[in-house]
Amino acid sequence: MKIKKIFKMALSSIWSNKVRSFLTMLGIIIGISSVIILVSIGEGTKKEVQSQIEGLGTNLITTNIVGKKSKALTLEDIESLKNKASIKYVAPVSTQNQINVKAGTKALETTIESTTKEYSNVSKTNVSKGRFLNERDIENRYYNAVIGQDTAIELFGNINVIGETININGMNFSIVGLLESKGSNMGVSSDDKIIIPLSVYQRVFKDTDIKSFLVEAYSKEKVEEAMGYLQLMLNKKYNNDTDSYKIFDQTSLLNAANESTSSMTTMLTGVAAISLIVGGIGIMNIMLVSVIERTREIGIRKAIGAKRKTILIQFLIESSCISFLGGIIGVSLAFLTCYVLKSGFNTPIVMSLSSVIVAVIFSIVVGIVFGMYPANKASKLNPIEALRVE
Structure with missing residues (x-):
């Protein structure tokens, strides 16, 4: 069976269960939008701090006398x-x-x-x-x-x-x-x-x-x-007594600020990425339900000559499409949220194309990884036993 036809069948199956498919996408939508928003805010904050420090000049040195006894x-x-x-x-x-x-x-x-x-x-x-x-x-x-x-x-x-x-x-x-x-x-x-x-x-x-x-x-x-x-x-x-004073140069301050904002961005992005994993589990769950609901259909298709590979690819495409569409909606939501935060609340935001591409690719990978088990289970169904299911 041609890939084009398999794609049409997969999209038709998703469209016939619109509400269920959207609810399945929610985990991916929230995960993708959260990752992009947090990375954008982190990069924006990093750039703003860097601009403020560099605005004072990279050859500035600040000295403070510390300690009450000094x-x-x-x-x-x-x-x-x-x-x-x-x-x-x-x-x-x-x-x-x-x-x-x-x-x-x-x-x-x-x-x-x-x-x-x-x-x-x-x-x-x-x-x-x-x-x-x-x-x-x-x-x-x-x-x-x-x-x-x-x-x-x-x-x-x-x-x-x-x-x-x-x-x-x-x-x-x-x-x-x-x-x-x-x-x-x-x-x-x-x-x-x-x-x-x-x-x-x-x-x-x-x-x-x-x-x-x-x-x-x-x-x-x-x-x-x-x-x-x-x-x-x-x-x-x-x-x-070096404990009596502190000397800071702008380069050290800049490096420290970059490390701090990068660490914070990485931590927040990791937390947001957990929702992508939860979304992937949701996809696996709904695909398993779909396999059970379509057991007889799978049996008929196998009985008339459908190969195991074709069944496997169809279910993988379905899970990937759900994840991909969720990723696209998540990106759109992230763009809208970033626009509101930047224009309405003057939040420093830098949205990079690379973070968007990585997020979308990751959403597809999540769909493939978590769709593998249901797809494999569907492809291994015995046609005779599957035809017995009412």
């Missing part, structure tokens, strides 16, 4: 790094969270960052209006501030805030710059903050401790050399 750095410690050949910029950073800021009758709690003029270059922080802090602001302790867009809207209702005054910890600051919007990172807004000169911060908050600073190497190739200078300075400061 003494803080001084501005002189950090300034000593500026003369090193591999280091382009150094920017100390001191931060206060949830500080009450007022503008007229409005008030909010936000993050206050303090730094020097180099911060703009090191962290790739730009202003959309006005200017960033300069050397005069630092040296003369001018009460100037650069403000994030979310903070500006909360306090003033708009972003035309250059020249406006805000009150921080009882002191008035003049807004000289509006930061470019960077959006949110892991659900936390990057636009809800105020940056003031480090020298002013130390006076207002009476805090001269520096627990963090950023370093930009001249190039990616110079990062290792720059980190060597950092370690020499820190080991001298903390008597070789």
Whole structure:
């Protein structure tokens, strides 16, 4: 019997039991759509994290002083790094969270960052209006501030805030710059903050401790050399106690982030793939029922000369078609879900053609593997015994 005719018979059998066939496909539909959606979200998250980290530059180094007993750095410690050949910029950073800021009758709690003029270059922080802090602001302790867009809207209702005054910890600051919007990172807004000169911060908050600073190497190739200078300075400061500080370079952060998101995606995909196995078991179950229901039909076909191979192929095609159609519906559902998540909920999603193809091929393989036993059982039926079945 020609393969084309076997295909027609298999599809006719599926169509004659539409509801049962669809219910059988459900496991495959859910499995395929879940796998594609989770892989797409994982790849989207990975790409977003990678973009954010690379946006800061691959030659950025972050140093944090850890431990309550570790003494803080001084501005002189950090300034000593500026003369090193591999280091382009150094920017100390001191931060206060949830500080009450007022503008007229409005008030909010936000993050206050303090730094020097180099911060703009090191962290790739730009202003959309006005200017960033300069050397005069630092040296003369001018009460100037650069403000994030979310903070500006909360306090003033708009972003035309250059020249406006805000009150921080009882002191008035003049807004000289509006930061470019960077959006949110892991659900936390990057636009809800105020940056003031480090020298002013130390006076207002009476805090001269520096627990963090950023370093930009001249190039990616110079990062290792720059980190060597950092370690020499820190080991001298903390008597070789490496537990007193942590140094991170962007490449390490990028690799760690990629490994983390890849592991999470693999785990979630594995969980979703279990539903494909459950779907395969459903296919095997319904095909066994189909063999029992069509025992007499199989007996008649064998009696008039149908070969075992033909019966085997027909049932395998039926199970594969159920699985394949389930896979196609699952892919369509995944596309629709990803579109809704991306456009409606701003979820980072990257759907690759390779993941779709692999998912569909896997669904067909599931149909063949789990359809093998029922097909083999049907092909081995004794025609005489099969004809006796009512």
